[in-house]
Amino acid sequence: MSPKRKKPAPTIGVNSPAPPPLSGDPILRTVSRAAFALVMLFALLLLWRGHNAPGGGFIAGLMTVAALLLHRIATGRSALRVPPLTLIPFGVALSVLTGLVPYLLGQPFLKTAYGYITTPLTGEFEWATALIFDIGVYLTVVGSGLSIAENLAEVHPTERVEEDE
Amino acid sequence: MTLAVLFPFLMALVCAWAGQKLGRRTGYLAAAAFLPALALALPLAGMPGAAPVTETTRWVAELDLSLAFRGDGFSLLFAVLIGLIGLLASLYSVAYLSATEKFGRFFPYLLLFGGSMLGLVLSDNLIALFGFWEMTSVTSFLLIGLWHTRGAARDGAVKAFLVSALGGLALLTAVAMLVIAGGTASLSGLDLAAVRESPLFTPALLLTILAAATKSAQLPFHLWLPTAMEAPTPVSAFLHSATMVKAGVLLVAKFGLIFGGAALWSGILVPLGLVTLAWGSWLALRQTDLKALLAYSTVSQLGLLVSLYGLADAEGRFAATAHLLNHAAFKAALFFVVGIIDHETGTREIPFLEKLRSKLPLTFVVALVATLSMAGLPPLGGFISKELFYEGMLHRGWPYLAVAVAGSMLTFAYCARLLGIFFARRTPLPAAAEDLREHRVKDHIHEAGPGLLLPPALLAGAALLFGLWPGSAEWLTRTAQGALDFGEYGGHLSLWHGVTPALLATLLTWALGAAVVWQAPAFAALQSRLTPLWNANTVYYTLTQGLGHLASTVVARTQGLALPDQLRIMLLSAGIMGGYAVWRSPQVFQPIGRVPLELVPIGVLLVAGAVGVLLSRNRLTAVIVTGLTGFGSAAAFLALRAPDLALTQLLIEAVTVILFLLAFRYLPGVRDLPRTRGRLILDAVLAGAAGLGTTLLVLSSLRFLAPPISPYYLVNSYSGGGGKNAVNVILVDFRGFDTMGEGLVVAMVALAVSSLVTLGKSGRTRTAPGDSPDLSPLPSRHQNRRRK
Numbered sequence: 001m002s003p004k005r006k007k008p009a010p011t012i013g014v015n016s017p018a019p020p021p022l023s024g025d026p027i028l029r030t031v032s033r034a035a036f037a038l039v040m041l042f043a044l045l046l047l048w049r050g051h052n053a054p055g056g057g058f059i060a061g062l063m064t065v066a067a068l069l070l071h072r073i074a075t076g077r078s079a080l081r082v083p084p085l086t087l088i089p090f091g092v093a094l095s096v097l098t099g100l101v102p103y104l105l106g107q108p109f110l111k112t113a114y115g116y117i118t119t120p121l122t123g124e125f126e127w128a129t130a131l132i133f134d135i136g137v138y139l140t141v142v143g144s145g146l147s148i149a150e151n152l153a154e155v156h157p158t159e160r161v162e163e164d165e
Numbered sequence: 166m167t168l169a170v171l172f173p174f175l176m177a178l179v180c181a182w183a184g185q186k187l188g189r190r191t192g193y194l195a196a197a198a199f200l201p202a203l204a205l206a207l208p209l210a211g212m213p214g215a216a217p218v219t220e221t222t223r224w225v226a227e228l229d230l231s232l233a234f235r236g237d238g239f240s241l242l243f244a245v246l247i248g249l250i251g252l253l254a255s256l257y258s259v260a261y262l263s264a265t266e267k268f269g270r271f272f273p274y275l276l277l278f279g280g281s282m283l284g285l286v287l288s289d290n291l292i293a294l295f296g297f298w299e300m301t302s303v304t305s306f307l308l309i310g311l312w313h314t315r316g317a318a319r320d321g322a323v324k325a326f327l328v329s330a331l332g333g334l335a336l337l338t339a340v341a342m343l344v345i346a347g348g349t350a351s352l353s354g355l356d357l358a359a360v361r362e363s364p365l366f367t368p369a370l371l372l373t374i375l376a377a378a379t380k381s382a383q384l385p386f387h388l389w390l391p392t393a394m395e396a397p398t399p400v401s402a403f404l405h406s407a408t409m410v411k412a413g414v415l416l417v418a419k420f421g422l423i424f425g426g427a428a429l430w431s432g433i434l435v436p437l438g439l440v441t442l443a444w445g446s447w448l449a450l451r452q453t454d455l456k457a458l459l460a461y462s463t464v465s466q467l468g469l470l471v472s473l474y475g476l477a478d479a480e481g482r483f484a485a486t487a488h489l490l491n492h493a494a495f496k497a498a499l500f501f502v503v504g505i506i507d508h509e510t511g512t513r514e515i516p517f518l519e520k521l522r523s524k525l526p527l528t529f530v531v532a533l534v535a536t537l538s539m540a541g542l543p544p545l546g547g548f549i550s551k552e553l554f555y556e557g558m559l560h561r562g563w564p565y566l567a568v569a570v571a572g573s574m575l576t577f578a579y580c581a582r583l584l585g586i587f588f589a590r591r592t593p594l595p596a597a598a599e600d601l602r603e604h605r606v607k608d609h610i611h612e613a614g615p616g617l618l619l620p621p622a623l624l625a626g627a628a629l630l631f632g633l634w635p636g637s638a639e640w641l642t643r644t645a646q647g648a649l650d651f652g653e654y655g656g657h658l659s660l661w662h663g664v665t666p667a668l669l670a671t672l673l674t675w676a677l678g679a680a681v682v683w684q685a686p687a688f689a690a691l692q693s694r695l696t697p698l699w700n701a702n703t704v705y706y707t708l709t710q711g712l713g714h715l716a717s718t719v720v721a722r723t724q725g726l727a728l729p730d731q732l733r734i735m736l737l738s739a740g741i742m743g744g745y746a747v748w749r750s751p752q753v754f755q756p757i758g759r760v761p762l763e764l765v766p767i768g769v770l771l772v773a774g775a776v777g778v779l780l781s782r783n784r785l786t787a788v789i790v791t792g793l794t795g796f797g798s799a800a801a802f803l804a805l806r807a808p809d810l811a812l813t814q815l816l817i818e819a820v821t822v823i824l825f826l827l828a829f830r831y832l833p834g835v836r837d838l839p840r841t842r843g844r845l846i847l848d849a850v851l852a853g854a855a856g857l858g859t860t861l862l863v864l865s866s867l868r869f870l871a872p873p874i875s876p877y878y879l880v881n882s883y884s885g886g887g888g889k890n891a892v893n894v895i896l897v898d899f900r901g902f903d904t905m906g907e908g909l910v911v912a913m914v915a916l917a918v919s920s921l922v923t924l925g926k927s928g929r930t931r932t933a934p935g936d937s938p939d940l941s942p943l944p945s946r947h948q949n950r951r952r953k
Contacts, residue, residue: 046812051889053890054809109902112886143915151918151923152824
């Protein structure tokens with residue numbers, strides 16, 4: 001916090017002069033429409049296969065945040081219908097619940113269970129309660145990342161808290 | 166028993182949910198929550214001679230932690246007391262609280278407190294006991310600060326919490342020492358001989374006394390109890406007369422069986438209790454607020470109990486338990502009575518209250534019985550237990566009895582003062598009480614309804630019963646004999662036990678007390694002349710303000726610096742600590758083995774990124790060049806066959822760049838701070854040392870201090886966690902708890918950012934003039950809603 005400086009030094013960053021609203025860019029909008037869907041699908045794939053191949057809740061969550069941010073920048077509105085902060089309690093609760101259920105059944109806290117089922121359409125596939133835990137992590141990461149980004153975006157650049165000066 | 170402890174916690178959830186809908190009727194639910202605790206009276210009935218009831222639920226076996234409850238006579242007596250007064254307080258609250266109260270908060274807090282208290286008295290596991298002890302501190306903090314819009318309530322809550330948390334830390338240490346010395350965390354299973362032999366015995370003893378003194382408001386920790394009276398009156402009756410403050414007494418009584426043999430134990434506790442008794446009643450006599458008077462009276466009565474249990478002999482424990490019962494009965498009744506007076510007249514200030522006998526006749530009868538019991542007059546329970554108190558102190562020595570008589574004389578005097586409000590005598594307003602002049606007494610004073618009157622009437626009835634039929638109180642007291650080791654003690658409770666020195670001391674007390682009452686104005690003048698300016702509160706506020714001052718000074722000195730200065734301090738201190746570590750345990754460096762060829766270009770990339778950041782004169786460039794190191798690391802992870810890490814690193818890079826750019830909009834451009842030549846050299850040395858240190862650290866970590874754990878995960882991840890991706894199995898299964906914690910950290914950061922940003926928006930901000938209001942590249946759906 002540099003004291004006694006009334007006027008901000010000349011800015012070289014993105015803030016000089018005011019950038020044009022990005023949502024006006026038609027190319028970005030068109031590309032993002034396709035890219036958003038693809039990235040989201042890929043993120044879900046990462047989440048799903050995380051137990052056996054590279055992926056997992058954290059990575060999928062980050063990828064989703066990136067996709068949602070892209071969508072937000074391109075179209076100017078959030079693809080998420082709820083404030084992102086509300087995802088966090090659900091995510092955390094889901095993770096804790098997956099831990100609690102085996103504990104109440106006499107297993108160690110967070111012990112995962114897995115098994116195989118065969119359905120006519122998909123053939124044999126594996127299920128694991130770890131996926132539910134991962135979804136909890138996923139929701140937490142998406143909620144947190146997006147909420148941080150949105151909060152930063154919403155602060156008005158020239159807005160200052162009184163005590164700052 | 167486990168049910169009795171857990172039921173209030175469950176009901177707290179129910180009440181929190183029902184509080185909005187049921188309003189004050191939630192109190193009936195809350196009252197019901199104490200019924201299982203009252204059912205503990207059934208095993209109590211067969212208690213003298215019977216074996217204690219135990220229930221154990223395994224919890225964390227590795228830590229020797231279990232929910233072990235042990236219902237011996239003493240614990241059950243306490244539990245029933247808590248249950249009964251909790252029940253009465255809940256019912257009383259229904260009639261007492263105004264309809265606008267936040268019932269969804271009040272009753273759950275009350276129940277959480279009741280549950281913690283039950284857990285505390287019944288717990289046989291030392292660790293669980295400590296946990297419940299701390300929970301009583303936290304819940305009482307919530308209760309005292311219930312009306313948190315009032316500064317006094319916040320102050321009282323913080324003060325109570327700080328003092329009892331200090332004691333909690335002492336208890337934690339004492340418990341740890343006992344567990345180490347005694348070999349187990351089970352209170353009843355402790356190896357007493359080993360504990361007494363252990364060098365930890367004396368420290369544990371002193372820490373236990375500290376814990377008990379803070380909780381039971383012994384001198385000089387009595388300061389929190391009077392300010393805790395900011396809580397609603399039913400709460401005060403429950404917490405601060407009947408249960409919470411007795412937690413310390415309970416500790417003294419129970420741990421007295423461990424430490425009682427030591428001369429130090431009685432040597433500290435008995436004088437401490439007696440001084441508290443005298444000083445508390447001295448202060449009580451000076452109060453004009455009825456509730457404050459009762460608060461200081463509680464301080465002094467707790468002193469009496471502590472000194473009796475501190476005697477650590479059969480006689481003392483018997484007398485203390487008898488007085489414990491009496492005190493619970495009359496003190497809770499008196500708090501309820503004061504609540505009635507406050508409710509009906511609109512004030513609690515003694516100078517404004519007069520002639521209440523004719524206006525509140527029923528309340529008067531209740532108050533009379535309870536006050537006379539407190540003053541120790543026959544034929545009430547308080548008289549009998551006070552006789553035993555005098556006997557116990559007499560055996561200790563004449564000086565002890567003298568202090569006891571002095572304290573009781575003042576007790577007698579403040580009891581008389583309390584009763585004065587029911588008669589025509591109106592005490593003159595002290596000169597110091599100018600700020601009370603705007604107090605108004607309601608014009609029409611009505612007798613309270615049955616909802617308010619019944620609980621204190623029941624308790625006063627008990628006080629009367631204990632006096633007229635001492636056998637009832639003695640039977641109750643005897644139930645604790647097995648737990649407190651006074652089975653062989655042959656004493657009895659009776660109204661008349663011949664002309665003994667104790668009776669003479671009682672007569673002397675009355676005479677002196679009557680003299681004090683008779684010369685009340687002169688005595689008050691004497692008091693205000695003698696009372697020192699310096700007291701425990703001054704120390705407390707000096708300390709807390711000093712601490713705040715110190716904190717803000719440190720913050721101003723370290724956080725107010727320019728970024729380079731902060732960086733210098735950080736690097737320097739990290740260097741000092743790292744250097745110390747290397748000096749203490751010299752590291753052995755492994756020769757670096759074969760370097761995979763594909764790592765060479767990656768290394769170049771990483772170095773290029775680092776140098777590039779130094780050279781860039783623009784934040785945007787800097788971020789992009791930093792990305793080089795990030796992507797370089799990702800490439801390195803890939804080369805070392807860690808695709809999961811690489812993927813994470815890549816995505817983190819992408820998201821952080823976006824976050825960076827969003828944050829950059831608020832920062833001024835990059836500037837070169839002027840640097841002298843000396844500074845430049847210093848910085849170069851610092852940076853070089855930091856780099857060298859990090860390199861050494863990384864190199865030294867190449868040597869394994871223990872066999873690596875990774876093969877275990879690779880072998881077991883499929884069979885144990887059912888996943889082929891070992892990294893993911895580690896994250897979600899083997900170390901799932903860590904992941905959960907990390908998720909919480911991420912969530913916490915998001916909440917912190919969100920609250921920081923919204924804090925800036927809540928009307929305390931201003932927009933710099935001349936700026937158009939909407940420069941944000943990301944228009945928000947939530948923006949308008951938050952701004953309005």
